Amino acid sequence: MADDAQTRRRGVFAHPSEEEFARILDFYQIAWEYEPRTFALRWDEHGNVLEAFSPDFYLPEQDMYVELTTMEPRLMTKKHRKLRQLQKLYPDINIKLLNRADFKGLMLKYGLDEDEGLVGPRGQPPKPE
Amino acid sequence: MDSRGSPRWPADIGPTFLSEEQIQQRVAELGAQVSRDYAGQDLVVIGVLKGVLFFMADLLRAITIPVCVDFLAISRYGAAEQTRGVVRLTKDLNEPIDGRHVLFVEDIIDTGLTTHFIMRTLRQQGPSSLNACVLLNRTRRRLIDVDLAYVGFEIPDYYLVGYGLDFKERYRNLPHLVKYERNRSG
Numbered sequence: 219m220a221d222d223a224q225t226r227r228r229g230v231f232a233h234p235s236e237e238e239f240a241r242i243l244d245f246y247q248i249a250w251e252y253e254p255r256t257f258a259l260r261w262d263e264h265g266n267v268l269e270a271f272s273p274d275f276y277l278p279e280q281d282m283y284v285e286l287t288t289m290e291p292r293l294m295t296k297k298h299r300k301l302r303q304l305q306k307l308y309p310d311i312n313i314k315l316l317n318r319a320d321f322k323g324l325m326l327k328y329g330l331d332e333d334e335g336l337v338g339p340r341g342q343p344p345k346p347e
Numbered sequence: 348m349d350s351r352g353s354p355r356w357p358a359d360i361g362p363t364f365l366s367e368e369q370i371q372q373r374v375a376e377l378g379a380q381v382s383r384d385y386a387g388q389d390l391v392v393i394g395v396l397k398g399v400l401f402f403m404a405d406l407l408r409a410i411t412i413p414v415c416v417d418f419l420a421i422s423r424y425g426a427a428e429q430t431r432g433v434v435r436l437t438k439d440l441n442e443p444i445d446g447r448h449v450l451f452v453e454d455i456i457d458t459g460l461t462t463h464f465i466m467r468t469l470r471q472q473g474p475s476s477l478n479a480c481v482l483l484n485r486t487r488r489r490l491i492d493v494d495l496a497y498v499g500f501e502i503p504d505y506y507l508v509g510y511g512l513d514f515k516e517r518y519r520n521l522p523h524l525v526k527y528e529r530n531r532s533g
Contacts, residue, residue, distance in 0.1 A: 245424045246434050246460040248491070280491060319504070320488050326506055326529075327457065329425050329515055 235288045235321055236274055238330070243277070251276045255283075257311070259303045271300045273313055283313040288321050360518065361526035364507055365500065370482075370523065371405065373499045377480065378409020380497060381450065386412055390448045391474075393440065395465055396420040397519070398454035401511040402482045402499075406452060417442040419465065434464050440472075449474040450496075454511050455483040459491035466493065483507065483524075 230252060231237040243250045253272045260269035273283035287297060294317070301315060316324075325331045392414050394403040407416060420438035449469055456462050462479060469477055480497035487504040508514050509521030518527070 242424055242460070244433065246464055248460065248463075277490070282490070284490065314490065316488060323504060323506065324458070324488065326514075328423075331529075 232274075233288065236286055238325075239275070239284075239286050239316075239321075242324070242328070243275075248280075249278050251278065257304055257308055259300060259307065269300070271304050281312060283311060284316060285313060286316045286321060288318045290318065356518075356521070359514075359527060359529050360508070360521070361528040363523055363525050364502075364505060365510075365524040367523045370499075370510060374402065374405045374482075375409045377497050377499060378406055378411070381406075381480065382409075382411040384496075385414075385448060385450070388448050389415075390450060391415045391417060391442055391444050392450045392452060393417050393419060393444075393469070394452045395461070396438065398511045398513065399452055400519070402454050403452055406480070415442050415447075419468075421461065421465065434461075436468065443472075444469065445473040446475055448476045450478050450480055452480045454481070455485060455502075455507070456481045456489075456493060456495070457485050458488050459493045462493045463491040482510075483512075 231240065236252075240250060240252070253274060254276045256270045256272040258267040258270050260267070262268055273285045275284040275286065276282070277284065285297075285301065287294070289297070301313065304311065304313065322331065390412070392403070392407060392410070394400075394416075396418050397420075403416075403418075407414070417440045418438065419436060419440060422432075422435050422437055424434070451462075451465060451469060453462060453465075456479075462481075466477065466479065478496035479493060481495055482499035483502050484495060484498045484500070485502050485504065506514070506527045507524045508518035508527045509524045511519050512524065513519045514527050514529075518525075
């Protein structure tokens with residue numbers, strides 16, 4: 219079980235939404251790991267990895283990965299393609315995508331919908347390759 | 348005020364999602380089903396405050412076998428600093444449930460986080476059986492799988508208020524379920 223201090227470590231998370239999500243999991247005492255595994259998605263002819271994907275969270279008790287994104291839907295094409303490729307190459311992996319609308323819904327539910335920093339007017343930028 | 352002088356609900360109250368009649372018909376069906384399934388058994392029906400208030404009251408009156416009733420309350424995640432610890436019971440059960448059949452009743456299941464915590468807490472108290480009954484099942488954001496023995500309605504990703512469901516503690520007293528649309532112009 220990750221302790222609450224883990225979520226207070228500034229700089230661990232790529233985006234404030236991820237830190238908030240970790241706090242929610244901590245609150246409900248759900249064990250989690252942050253980006254524990256990177257899945258190779260594409261290789262060159264020498265076997266070097268050209269493209270990979272690291273889901274944001276892993277919930278060990280549920281054996282489920284969670285990818286959280288607050289990106290605008292128009293910027294999601296590449297992420298959707300990566301998710302499809304992940305599911306094709308690793309069919310036994312259980313992964314859940316929480317998109318911008320899902321996260322906004324969660325924030326509305328918890329009364330945090332007015333915190334612009336969590337979702338932002340344009341959402342989070344794509345992760346660097 | 349409308350033309351007849353009656354107060355109006357604010358503009359952020361959207362269209363009706365489920366009418367009183369639709370809700371009552373389904374609750375009656377659930378009550379009949381629970382009555383059949385638990386006939387002759389010692390059943391404790393447990394609700395978690397406050398959203399379940401109206402559903403619990405209607406469901407209990409639709410159940411035609413004798414049951415015991417109890418309530419739990421838990422802390423909720425939110426912006427207040429004091430809620431940034433871990434979830435905890437703010438009201439425990441009054442009825443012992445060790446060796447008894449328990450039906451946990453909830454208004455809505457979304458991520459499954461709350462239900463998972465409560466079911467785990469109840470299971471630790473040694474009931475003979477433990478099942479869950481939910482009025483509204485919204486699976487879009489489900490993180491924790493929860494076995495649901497009784498489901499009123501499967502719902503899409505709408506934010507609903509009324510019939511016990513709130514937005515920042517308001518609108519619970521609407522008799523039907525409506526879509527909450529925050530930026531809806533009046």
